[in-house]
Amino acid sequence: MNDNKINENEDDKAAKPSNFIREIIDRDLEEGKNDSRVHTRFPPEPNGWLHIGHAKSICLNYGLARDYGGKFNLRFDDTNPLKEESSYVESIKKDVEWLGAKWEDRLFFASDYFEQLYEWAVKLIKDGKAYVDDLSADEIREYRGTLTEPGKNSPHRDRSVEENLELFEKMKDGDFPDGSRVLRAKIDMASGNINLRDPVMYRIKHAEHHRTGGKWCVYPSYDWAHGQSDSIEGITHSICTLEFEDHRPLYDWFLDNLGVHHPQQIEFARLNLNYMIMSKRKLLQLVQEGYVSGWDDPRMPTVAGLRRRGYSPESIREFCERIGVAKRESVVDIALLEHTLREDLNKRALRMMAVLRPLKVVIENYPEDKVEEVEAINNPEDQSAGTRMIPFSREIYIERGDFLEDPPKKFFRLAPGREVRLKHAYFITCKEVIKDGSGEVIELRCTYDPETRGGSAPDGRRVKGTLHWVSVPHAVDVEVRLFDRLFNNEDPAEGGDFLKNINPDSLETLTECKVEPGLKDAKPGEYYQFLRKGYFVVDSEDSTPDQPVFNRSVGLRDTWAKIQKKGKKK
RNA sequence: UGGGGUGUCGUCAAGUGGUAAGACACGAGCCUUUGGAGCUCGCAUCGCAGGUUCGAAUCCUGCCACCCCAGCCA
Numbered sequence: 001m002n003d004n005k006i007n008e009n010e011d012d013k014a015a016k017p018s019n020f021i022r023e024i025i026d027r028d029l030e031e032g033k034n035d036s037r038v039h040t041r042f043p044p045e046p047n048g049w050l051h052i053g054h055a056k057s058i059c060l061n062y063g064l065a066r067d068y069g070g071k072f073n074l075r076f077d078d079t080n081p082l083k084e085e086s087s088y089v090e091s092i093k094k095d096v097e098w099l100g101a102k103w104e105d106r107l108f109f110a111s112d113y114f115e116q117l118y119e120w121a122v123k124l125i126k127d128g129k130a131y132v133d134d135l136s137a138d139e140i141r142e143y144r145g146t147l148t149e150p151g152k153n154s155p156h157r158d159r160s161v162e163e164n165l166e167l168f169e170k171m172k173d174g175d176f177p178d179g180s181r182v183l184r185a186k187i188d189m190a191s192g193n194i195n196l197r198d199p200v201m202y203r204i205k206h207a208e209h210h211r212t213g214g215k216w217c218v219y220p221s222y223d224w225a226h227g228q229s230d231s232i233e234g235i236t237h238s239i240c241t242l243e244f245e246d247h248r249p250l251y252d253w254f255l256d257n258l259g260v261h262h263p264q265q266i267e268f269a270r271l272n273l274n275y276m277i278m279s280k281r282k283l284l285q286l287v288q289e290g291y292v293s294g295w296d297d298p299r300m301p302t303v304a305g306l307r308r309r310g311y312s313p314e315s316i317r318e319f320c321e322r323i324g325v326a327k328r329e330s331v332v333d334i335a336l337l338e339h340t341l342r343e344d345l346n347k348r349a350l351r352m353m354a355v356l357r358p359l360k361v362v363i364e365n366y367p368e369d370k371v372e373e374v375e376a377i378n379n380p381e382d383q384s385a386g387t388r389m390i391p392f393s394r395e396i397y398i399e400r401g402d403f404l405e406d407p408p409k410k411f412f413r414l415a416p417g418r419e420v421r422l423k424h425a426y427f428i429t430c431k432e433v434i435k436d437g438s439g440e441v442i443e444l445r446c447t448y449d450p451e452t453r454g455g456s457a458p459d460g461r462r463v464k465g466t467l468h469w470v471s472v473p474h475a476v477d478v479e480v481r482l483f484d485r486l487f488n489n490e491d492p493a494e495g496g497d498f499l500k501n502i503n504p505d506s507l508e509t510l511t512e513c514k515v516e517p518g519l520k521d522a523k524p525g526e527y528y529q530f531l532r533k534g535y536f537v538v539d540s541e542d543s544t545p546d547q548p549v550f551n552r553s554v555g556l557r558d559t560w561a562k563i564q565k566k567g568k569k570k
Numbered sequence: 571u572g573g574g575g576u577g578u579c580g581u582c583a584a585g586u587g588g589u590a591a592g593a594c595a596c597g598a599g600c601c602u603u604u605g606g607a608g609c610u611c612g613c614a615u616c617g618c619a620g621g622u623u624c625g626a627a628u629c630c631u632g633c634c635a636c637c638c639c640a641g642c643c644a
Contacts, residue, residue, distance in 0.1 A: 018584070045644055080643065137642055146640055148572045182642050192573035194640050203642035222644045246574045246639055267575090274581085280644095322593060324583050326576095329637060333581045336594045346607060381607065412605065421603060455603040466603055532604045559605045 019325040021060070021266055025068060025237060028264075034236040038070030041235050042096065043110075043226070045077045046088035046210070048280040049295040050095045050303045052316070052337070053271040059320035060268070061239055062101035073233055074103035078111050079225045081209040089210070091295070095303040099313050106233075110225045111211045113232055117220050118172065120228060120258055121183060121201055125164045129257055130201060131157055132167040133184050140182070143189070144197050150190035151197045157186065171204055174217035178204050183218070187253060195250045199223055227251040227265070228258070235263040241270040242327065271323065272331040274490040276301045277498055291502060292486070296541070298551050299486045299506050309483065310527060310537030310553025311337075315344040334485070338554045345527055345535045345553070350378050350385060353423065353468040354515040354530040354550075356480055358397035360472065361444045363428060366394040371471075374454070376424045390516050392425050395472035397514045399532075402467045403444060405433055410563055412464035414444070420465040423531060427452040427463055468531040475514035480536070480550045482508040513550075522548045532556065 029036055040061040044054065065072035074096055078084050096103070124130035133156045135143065145151030159167075168183055170176060183202040191197055201224040206217055230238045238251075245267045255262040272278060278301060286292050286300070296304035306316065319340040323332050353376075371393045379385035398414070407415040414420050419429040432445035451458050455466075484506045492498045515530075522528065524540040534555035542549045 023586095043644095047644080077644065083643075133642095140642075141640070144640060146572085149640095150572085151640090179642065184642095194573075196573095197640085200642050205642085219642095221642075226644085242575070243638055244644090248574090269576090322582080324593095326583070328576050328583095330582060333594065336582070339594060342606090351604075351606095377603090380604085410605090423603060425603095463603090465605080468604075529604085529606080532606070534606095556604075556606050561605090563605080 020327065021064065021237070021239065021268065021325055024264070024266060025064065028236070029068070037234070037236055038065060038068035039073070039234055039236045040065045040070065040239060041073035041075050041230065041233060042101065043075045043077045043229075043240075044092050045080070045083070046085060046092060047080070047083040048088060048284055049091050051278055051280075051283065051301045052273065052276075052303065052306065053278045053301075054095075055099055055303055055316050056271040056320045056323065057239070057241075058096055058099055058101050059317055060325055062099075063321075064237070064239075070236070071106065072101060072103055073106040073108055073235070074101075075108040075110065075229060075233065077222070077226065077229075078109050078209070078211065079220050079222060081205060081207040081219060084210055086210045091304060095307075098307060099303065100317065108229075108233060109211055110220075110229045111209060113225070113229055114212060114216060114220070116232060117225060117228055118218075121168065121220075121224070122165065124185065124201075124257065125168060125183075126161055127257070128161060128186065130183055130185050131159055131164050132171065132181055133157070133198075134181050137179060140200075144194065145189070147194070153189050154184075154198070157198070168202075171202065171218050172216070174204075174206060176204055178206055180204060185224075185250075185254070187250075193246050193249055195223070195247050196253070199250060223247060223250050224254065227254050227263070228260070230263040231255055231258075231261045234261060238263040238265045240265060240267055242267050242329070267327065268325050269327055269329045272329070273301065273334050273337065274331050275334050275485040275487050275492065277487070277492045282498055285499075286486075291499070298481070298539075299483050308537075308540055308551065310535060310551055311341055312344050312527065315341040318344065331491075341554050342535065342557070345529065347381050348379070349527045349529040349535055351376075351380070351529050351531050352516055352519055353390070353470055354478075354480070354513060354519065354533065354536075355397040355399055355468065355470050355475075356482075356510055356513050356530075356533060357400040358470075358475075358512070358514045359400040359403060359441065359444065361396050361398050361428070361446055361469075363394050363396070363446050363448045364431065365447045368394060370394065371473075374424045388518060390424070390518070391471045391474040392422075393471045393473055396422070396469045397472060397475060398422075398444075398467050398469050400441075402465075403430070403441065405441065408567070412560075413467060414465065419449075419463050420467055421452070421455050421463045422469045423466050424455055425453070425469070426450070426455070427457060468533075470514045470516050472514075474517050476517055476520045477511075478513050478515050478519070478548055478550060479542075480510045480513045480552065481539070482510065482552045484508070519548065520546065522550075524548075527553075529556075 042058050042061050062072045133154050182200045184198045187196045189197045200221050202218040205219050248265045251265050296308050298309035319337050373389035374392050375387050376390050402413040414430050416430050421427050426448040428446040428448045430446050434443040436442045486506050487501045488503045489501045492501050522538045524538045524543050526538050528536050535553040536550040539549040539551050
């Protein structure tokens with residue numbers, strides 16, 4: 001194994017994934033830029049809940065600050081009072097914290113800087129670099145030109161500094177109606193980059209802001225607020241997504257013309273996952289139109305949805321680590337997300353037995369009123385998790401799918417005349433199949449071999465299958481929710497209307513599942529593995545103290561299903 | 571002849587002139603009181619075409635493809 005230490009070191013190095021952003025930071029550090037500080041930030045707009053794509057950004061920004069011994073800020077980009085709410089601020093704070101990113105005492109709001117922003121705008125006006133425009137929104141659009149044709153100057157572009165100052169102040173004071181005027185930066189109406197064609201810095205909105213109330217009648221645009229907020233906070237590396245690439249010249253222009261600390265904007269490709277949508281607008285629509293139960297519906301790609309679904313913060317962080325950071329647009333396979341969850345939970349989830357679709361089995365040669373306790377291992381991956389005792393009796397439930405009257409080849413489970421092992425208990429052999437009037441199997445009569453207690457035969461004979469089970473008189477009834485992908489298409493937008501691709505069977509609720517008694521006291525948020533079935537978490541919303549509801553987070557790798565699928569294809 | 575980006579395995583993603591990491595997925599096998607987990611093995615010549623070089627995914631030239639931008643959204 002360790003016959004070559006040099007190779008081991010190289011492996012360690014390879015384990016720390018390099019990416020273009022780290023290279024930029026390494027170079028900046030070498031050059032002593034920013035006094036060798038690294039300071040990042042996560043700047044959400046409080047107009048919706050965070051999703052897995054935001055988690056990537058959070059892990060990236062926080063991870064960089066952590067690894068380089070720097071700082072990380074949480075800053076709400078709250079410049080549009082019409083779309084923002086403090087309820088979103090609360091959900092976002094909760095999610096960022098849950099993901100493990102620590103902003104310490106650096107929780108900020110762009111609205112904290114409205115005063116400073118206003119003063120800087122006045123400075124630009126005085127410098128002849130900004131002006132008040134009376135054109136309507138439609139006119140501004142017309143004057144802007146097109147992608148291939150240059151724009152033309154607004155007739156108000158050359159107003160005097162005095163007039164601009166006076167008008168801007170009146171805008172601020174609320175003397176003009178919404179939409180009647182804007183403050184624009186005076187840059188270049190002929191620029192090939194449309195963002196430089198005199199971008200709007202302030203618009204009039206007589207609106208109540210979630211933090212500043214009715215104090216302001218003008219609100220800064222994203223471009224005007226963002227870079228300056230970064231500068232004020234001493235951010236060194238301002239990381240954002242690709243679509244802001246052509247905003248960078250404007251980001252730089254404002255900072256250069258103000259002569260203030262100049263962070264470097266760096267763009268990376270946002271996360272896309274197949275079978276999922278990441279658009280806040282579309283997610284909002286799913287919520288508002290009732291396609292899901294809310295932002296935290298376990299089928300949602302939101303951080304809250306994933307949390308409720310049973311994803312651990314560790315698994316999400318690991319996922320974000322593994323997908324890497326680059327500039328090329330990509331679509332990550334959802335299988336990787338599921339893999340990181342299984343990988344994490346495999347190590348720590350307690351194993352329990354739960355029968356989702358019960359079929360009663362009567363063990364004919366087992367004494368009527370006998371009950372014995374069998375020892376079960378809590379987690380084969382973790383000896384320290386210990387063992388527990390579970391009751392075994394004459395009548396038990398097994399999974400309906402674990403019995404087939406006419407089993408195909410390679411079906412290792414129970415069938416007439418066949419012997420299988422009941423996990424931790426005994427070998428049983430199916431002797432008789434009992435059906436109802438319609439021919440449905442309603443009960444199995446079996447015999448057990450008392451010599452096989454614990455699950456192995458003294459004579460050394462082996463069985464192919466091992467089934468999970470729950471003792472009938474001791475079973476606890478619980479509700480279990482099984483989730484499937486919310487969309488049928490890898491690309492939910494395929495065909496133009498994502499709503500048409502919604503999977504109508506994305507939620508299946510099972511109400512009479514039988515679980516072992518120890519699960520009665522399961523607490524919300526606890527992770528479990530139901531043997532042979534998957535990972536489940538106690539739902540945090542609908543569980544009651546004595547009635548847990550379980551959500552299936554992800555199934556176990558299912559080789560049997562794969563074999564069946566292959567058989568069908570042939 | 572608008573501007574800005576990107577093209578390495580099915581999917582992500584390293585590689586920065588010295589002869590294609592890793593992960594997921596997939597396939598084969600071992601092992602197994604979860605058909606789980608684990609283990610072993612297999613799996614690309616780098617968008618295309620030229621060129622430079624002893625040697626190119628890496629440099630040059632020319633193509634091609636895809637993505638973003640015309641909100642007083644972020």
